[in-house]
Amino acid sequence: MALLDVKGLNISFSGYGQTRQVLHDVSFSVGxxxxxxxxxxxxxxxxxxxxxxxxTLPGNASVDSGAIAFDGLDLFRQSMAERExxxxxxxxxxxxxxxxxxxxxxxxxxxxDDVMYHADRRRGVVSSARERKARILDTLRKVQxxxxxxxxxxxxxxxxxxxxxxxxxxxxxxHRPRMLIADEPGTALDVTTQDEILxxxxxxxxDEGLSLLMITHNLGVVRQTADRVLVMRHGVIxxxxxxxxxxxxxxxxxxxxxxxxxxxxxxPGVTDQPVSDMPPILTLTGxxxxxxxxxxxxxxxxxxxxxDINIKVAHGEIFGLAGESGSGKTTVARMMMGLxxxxxxxxxxxxxxxxxxxxxxxxxxxxxxxxxxxxxTVAQTLAVPLAHTEAAADRQARMEELLTLVRxxxxxxxxxxxxxxxxxxxxxxxxxxxxxxPRLIILDEPTSAxxxxxxxxxxxxxxxxxxxxxxxxxIISHDLSLMRNFCSRIAIMLKGRxxxxxxxxxxxxxxxxxxxxxxISAIPVLTEAEQAQKPTVTExxxxxxxxxxxxEVSAPAGAAE
Amino acid sequence: MTAAWMGWxxxxxxxxxxxxxxxxxxxxxxxxxxxxxxxxxxHVGSVVDFRNRHAPPSSTNWMGTDKAGRDIxxxxxxxxxxxxxxxxxxxxxxxxxxxxLGMCAGYFGGWAEKIITGFTNVMLAMPPLVMALAxxxxxxxxxxxxxxxxxxLWWTWHARLVYRVTVSVAGExxxxxxxxxxxxxxxxxxxxxxPNCIAVISVKTTxxxxxxxxxxxxxSFLGFGVKPPTPDLGSMVAxxxxxxxxxxxxxxAPGFAVFYATLGFNLLGDGxxxxxxxxx
Numbered sequence: 001m002a003l004l005d006v007k008g009l010n011i012s013f014s015g016y017g018q019t020r021q022v023l024h025d026v027s028f029s030v031g032x033x034x035x036x037x038x039x040x041x042x043x044x045x046x047x048x049x050x051x052x053x054x055x056t057l058p059g060n061a062s063v064d065s066g067a068i069a070f071d072g073l074d075l076f077r078q079s080m081a082e083r084e085x086x087x088x089x090x091x092x093x094x095x096x097x098x099x100x101x102x103x104x105x106x107x108x109x110x111x112x113d114d115v116m117y118h119a120d121r122r123r124g125v126v127s128s129a130r131e132r133k134a135r136i137l138d139t140l141r142k143v144q145x146x147x148x149x150x151x152x153x154x155x156x157x158x159x160x161x162x163x164x165x166x167x168x169x170x171x172x173x174x175h176r177p178r179m180l181i182a183d184e185p186g187t188a189l190d191v192t193t194q195d196e197i198l199x200x201x202x203x204x205x206x207d208e209g210l211s212l213l214m215i216t217h218n219l220g221v222v223r224q225t226a227d228r229v230l231v232m233r234h235g236v237i238x239x240x241x242x243x244x245x246x247x248x249x250x251x252x253x254x255x256x257x258x259x260x261x262x263x264x265x266x267x268p269g270v271t272d273q274p275v276s277d278m279p280p281i282l283t284l285t286g287x288x289x290x291x292x293x294x295x296x297x298x299x300x301x302x303x304x305x306x307x308d309i310n311i312k313v314a315h316g317e318i319f320g321l322a323g324e325s326g327s328g329k330t331t332v333a334r335m336m337m338g339l340x341x342x343x344x345x346x347x348x349x350x351x352x353x354x355x356x357x358x359x360x361x362x363x364x365x366x367x368x369x370x371x372x373x374x375x376x377t378v379a380q381t382l383a384v385p386l387a388h389t390e391a392a393a394d395r396q397a398r399m400e401e402l403l404t405l406v407r408x409x410x411x412x413x414x415x416x417x418x419x420x421x422x423x424x425x426x427x428x429x430x431x432x433x434x435x436x437x438p439r440l441i442i443l444d445e446p447t448s449a450x451x452x453x454x455x456x457x458x459x460x461x462x463x464x465x466x467x468x469x470x471x472x473x474x475i476i477s478h479d480l481s482l483m484r485n486f487c488s489r490i491a492i493m494l495k496g497r498x499x500x501x502x503x504x505x506x507x508x509x510x511x512x513x514x515x516x517x518x519x520i521s522a523i524p525v526l527t528e529a530e531q532a533q534k535p536t537v538t539e540x541x542x543x544x545x546x547x548x549x550x551x552e553v554s555a556p557a558g559a560a561e
Numbered sequence: 562m563t564a565a566w567m568g569w570x571x572x573x574x575x576x577x578x579x580x581x582x583x584x585x586x587x588x589x590x591x592x593x594x595x596x597x598x599x600x601x602x603x604h605v606g607s608v609v610d611f612r613n614r615h616a617p618p619s620s621t622n623w624m625g626t627d628k629a630g631r632d633i634x635x636x637x638x639x640x641x642x643x644x645x646x647x648x649x650x651x652x653x654x655x656x657x658x659x660x661x662l663g664m665c666a667g668y669f670g671g672w673a674e675k676i677i678t679g680f681t682n683v684m685l686a687m688p689p690l691v692m693a694l695a696x697x698x699x700x701x702x703x704x705x706x707x708x709x710x711x712x713x714l715w716w717t718w719h720a721r722l723v724y725r726v727t728v729s730v731a732g733e734x735x736x737x738x739x740x741x742x743x744x745x746x747x748x749x750x751x752x753x754x755x756p757n758c759i760a761v762i763s764v765k766t767t768x769x770x771x772x773x774x775x776x777x778x779x780x781s782f783l784g785f786g787v788k789p790p791t792p793d794l795g796s797m798v799a800x801x802x803x804x805x806x807x808x809x810x811x812x813x814a815p816g817f818a819v820f821y822a823t824l825g826f827n828l829l830g831d832g833x834x835x836x837x838x839x840x841x
Binding site for chain 2: 337371
């Protein structure tokens, strides 16, 4: 018999006088020691499913029909108190965002002890503070936090993102649950850290014989952590089956689209962008940036953000700047835009702005939610750059032309950002950048806030626009599989320096620097064939270039920003 | 579902907010049509009817008459006019001034920020009542001068509020994007930042209206009146106070009127705060 059995679950939300059904007849089961992945994009209902199991649905949600049985126990028939008792012991959840899941004014040990104390009381167990601490330290060691005592005494800000994610896993493990529910674990972290976290979860599931319900939108993660796969869309499970079956021969069109939207790392599907042989539009020579400390009491020198950057961006190419958070890629991009002055070195621009344009370059930001003013319509947003590039009489026509260019209906001119989806907002942001007639566009993680399927359409649009308008792109991203297919040349940054530079084909085939190898090998891929082609990293290199695995309490995670 | 519709949905299902809105509306209507709805509009002028002085509430004089025999109900309704004029006078100057200074301090930073926030903090340290009394003594002790004093201090609250909102908005990508698109500081302040401040400003302004009504009544109670015989709520309470407790009706109507208008604006302000979902 399955450990968890969800049958015909229908859930609807009501709000603002309307009722909307978010889960439609959802049925699935998770067996003992089985790993099941629930895949879906934003709004597919995957988190609602997890909340229904945990019993943490918000007040405006109602379970219309269906049942959830855990080990034969019908959850919806239990009293509140009985359901509370199940939390942590029957199943627990690994929370998604390690950076905001801790109260900054309490030590890590306090967070863990609070949970343990109340869970013990709910179960009627009397425990002493000392005995609880021993159990907590044990659990911390289990999640590979070697110096458990120091982590116990640390403040949340003293731990890196990866370490905090480990503590969150420890929090879920405190009461030896029989099933773990992981809601997008590690998505907020760098790819190398995420990789470590996934290995850890896998090992724990194996060692302790747990069942795992992995909720994610990342198909690569699924391949690593699931035996069986459920694909969810608009609250309906459109496909389910063993991992190999779903991944090798997806039956549903939606699954096939999802798979096709993931950029391949190796193999025949990989695209090589042509390398430009035009003269450079932007040349950075020996660029260094030091952020000096400001304030009344200046102490010592500032923080060295980037050093010795040498980049040539040719006309018409797509130059990728890859690196993890804190690597200095954003600082380089801002210096390219002229938003920051380099401390040392030279940035030479060989190009003239188009007639009427005020600048050579424009930027498309990572998060379209914050890069469009929520109080201004699309037309008002586009009017700002057009005030400089077009005569008043031509502006309306140009706005319509721009929206057509980014494949949006002209009627969107009168819409406000909150009426648009993430992908549509990003298209408006691209239209705004185009309106200023740039020759160079800096793309700051242009797709990382979007769903996979939307990502692909935005990337295709960008490629088309480059072709038809003769643009040059500089893209900064941590997503190497995207950059493999999108860039004509890439540079890998580590701690403010460029460690490797070349065409993606070269860099991926002949990785010179161990950090690049570590980065590439951490990328979740879709097929075994790709997995086999990834470079391997020795434990020694991993220790040298990757985030500390938790052996020591490191400097505050934000310090490198 | 548009944001405006969702806001209205929250507002319309909030009984307190609806009551507040109705009260404010009724005060505005009563003030506007005072000559039409009051029984003795001429009692606002210098009418003396000593035979009928200190008359208790009756079917002719619903709220009784005062020491000069004038109808209290009539004078109370007309008293709203003075209160609302004060609200308008104080807020029409201090809200825009405060908003512009707050936006400038928040957006430009540097010296502009240091000077404006420093000056704001100094002004905030002055008790408005003391300031009003001081100005009243230097100039003439009229309500207009007292409100001038309040206006001098009142912009500081808006400057602070708008400053705080501006600092958080100014860090958003869309401000930088507008700058890169060629927008100048005037465009950014008034077209990009100001629309994001409107919600907090309107909530704060509504709550301010309640405070100004109360404060105006306090000052006129203390003797900063409008020129007699024009009725205003604070001096009516001050006049009637001499005849307490026997002639209780002389303070009841103007006192209740202050309470009614203040409550209305406060409820409406809280309702708007929920509707816009802002801190103000």
